[in-house]
Amino acid sequence: MIPKSRLPTSCAQQHTGHSRRSALQAGAIGILGLGMNHLAGLRQATASEGSRPSGKAKSCIFIFLSGGLSQHDSFDMKPNAPDNIRGEFKPIATKTPGLQICEHLPKLAQRSHLWSLCRSLTHGSNEHSAAHHIMLTGHSDLPTGFSPNNPSRSDHASIAAIAGYAMRSKQQNNLPPSVVLPERLVHSSGRVIPGQHAGAMGPQHDPWMIEASPFHNTSYGAFPEYGFDHQDRGKPDSRLFQAPQLSLPDGLGMQSVHGRLALLDSLNRQRENLASYAQVENFDRLRQGAVSLLTESAVHQALDVTHADDKHLDRYGRNSFGWSLLMARRLVGAGVSLVQVNLGNDETWDTHGNAFPHLKNNLFPPTDQALSALLDDLNSTGELDETLVVVAGEFGRAPQITWLEKHYKLPGRDHWGAVQSVLFAGGGIRGGNVIGKSDAQGAYPAQQPVKPENFAATLYDAMGIPATAAWHDAENRPHHIYSGEPIAGLF
Template sequence: MIPPAPSLLKHPTVNRREMLRAGGIGLMGLSMSDVTALRAQAAHTGAPQPPVKSVIYIFLSGGLSQHESFDMKPEAADTIRGEFRPIDTATPGIQISEHLPLLAQRSRHWALVRSLTHGHNEHSNGHHIMLTGRSEMPRGFNPSKPMPTDDPTFASIVSATVQGKNHLPSAAVIPETFIHASGRVIPGQFAGIMGPQRDPWVIDAAAKCKKCGACPNCFDHQQRDWEHTGDPVFESPNLRLPDQLTSQRLGRRLDLMQIVEDGQRHLDRAADVAAMDRNRQTAISLLTSGKVRKAFDVHAEPDEVQEAYGKNRFGWSLLMARSLIEVGVGMVQVNLGRNESWDTHGNIFPHLKNHLFPPTDRAVSALIDDLEQRGLLDSTLIVMAGEFGRTPKISRLARFYKYPGRDHWGAVQSVFFAGGGVRGGTVIGSTDSIGGYPQDLPQRPENMSATIYDALGIHREAAWYSSLNRPHFVYHADPIAGLMG
């Protein structure tokens, strides 16, 4: 079992020990909020662990249509099959959308689960389900905002159960938090019942791109009036030392901080400082390691590499994910789709064809190629999903859209898996003739989350502990059978 996590402060007062910690952080030129954002609660079981891999979870906010992507129904009626046509992949018998030609060429590296199902059709519910791996809504769930009773997101679970490397957190989220244009912060992205101190490490690299859509092809899926901010903006956090703080001066500050901590340990030997030690190590690693800093600077990559991924939010996000995996971050969640961009109630065919599929096809294919060339594909599991699928029947909301689309549909969606030991050219599960419900081998979000945790080497009996020392088990189902080779 994982040992209990360090206890958290129970009262909003600041004691002498916390003042010393805050002062020590100040010596480094870092704020408490900086360190809190980098917190990684790491633990492990005493049992032998399988080889640890990495995971890149690509989340398509809004809901990818299975009919237009990975589970086409060309023989169905016009009101079901839509405008797109299937094309053959490199694997005989597997077809996907004509607008995903690069992925079609790489089918030896990926597998599809066409039968993932849950019972909710609302965006907030679906996000919570597919970002936490729990099918049922928690007590006190509020679709308008995150609640402390929410289930913890994948990144928080991984941070609590996987040891980080190079003094970095073991999980990260890029390039931004999901916040709807209305200002609604979408549930499911935070630590919930684990406590805010275990909220995931979010690397906000798209803060200056204020509009919605798939930069550089920004668009509003409801075609409301707005003005783009200009060129696509993707900036890594400023990880340089302040101009006045040279590496030599940083070293002197760290020596002084050691003196402060030695005195603190003498006075407070029983105090638990392990968590703050990890936070300090993370901050130092970010400031002093050239290899780590480089992982955040996608524009320092060769131009041909950036072009292969696509010089846009999709491409740069996946390029940064690859770099973070290389420097030791175990799981990277990549949020693709600002303001629920994949929510294709209307104009589904032009939006997918012109705005969403091209950067996704290009970036995911480049990620697969890049990982393979670097010898990392077999040890990196790529997962791509949204909060739900889309309705079998094409519909029309003439009030908002010029052309037809599909509505929300939690009953089934297709989930894409690549690398990480996946049996390439495999399809698990199927849907009925209209793509509305699983026909065989239905899978739940709990199976998907178990697959992710298993790939990361998390023990099947692993648990994280609350501040009340209550165990919460990580696994709630078995990994998807037949997916891994």
């Protein structure tokens, strides 16, 4: 718990009595016929007032690579290491003198002046579900009672949920402040991966899920162009990328808008009905977000990415990676504060075997193309200065190449929480910069180790969330948002 002296004035007031403003707000609840369940939203608005740091980013696109990107084969290559460590790929020069990355990321290499790397992020888990929770929440510790098979309301809140809570008052619209797309992360067994939701903050603060990519338990990657199966089991993948399929946070009283809204005329019907309904019903800000998501024309355009013009589709790619990053770019343009983009379903980047052909042919091409197009778009309009772009996974990959012949035709690398590389761009990030260093084998940090707490704090700080910010639970107890300092040297 934070000492009262460290809380923003508006937060500390909640423990010293009710202000005139909060009394007026409480009275308005009865006048508007809303009800006590809306006090949480009012408390949230009050708590977010007060001084803020001068973070440049108005929005953030958090690109998550579920499964774990191999640092050796992407952004932290070890060409002088032994054969069983350095791998099959060769490094190439970037636009930044002395900085090299993988030969199969040529577009990003040409744009190194726009991004920076942290090569020393580290945590202690090599298990997928625990590591997802660690990186998606920014907490190295696991909560009491943590279960890898069952997300719980005792879990830590996700970065997306925290940012959505803290950034709401900065928005000039009623759109959801935080969105996750194009799918939830679901294991091949069907269990939902922990760390994606608001956890202890409560379901009313869950990020909004835009589920445009149907679940498939054996196919991964950027379908339909670059879809693949890790173990080549030959099961057909006939998925369609259709947006939007909205999964709204619980407790908003708008369950009727659940379900797939595949056609534009269906969207229009929803828009007309909701707009009419909103004229005769008093919606609080949380419910109004649900209405706005369906009624704003800018949101319609943002979600309808598969029908974008050829120029955009050719640049981003006609696949789930390209469509997802184009959707994210449009949503932040429409005013959403944070968009988490899952590039591939759960464990897409889990390259235990067949690693080198899958990275070379299926994963790097659509990622290199779509991420480069996103950076170009934001840079050309000047929005990159106000949009933080981050790329990370739940962990890195092991130094030694291994071969699980029972499951894979070719070798790969195992899980490795001890070090991974993270890419940052925009939002005041200094381009062409490298923070931290791994050892000669790419196994452990050798300089400036960075924890998930520092990673989360960097996102919060860049977005202007004050270091003293807190969220409040149902008993009105404050919980400090920051658990570490921002990564030094990035900005």
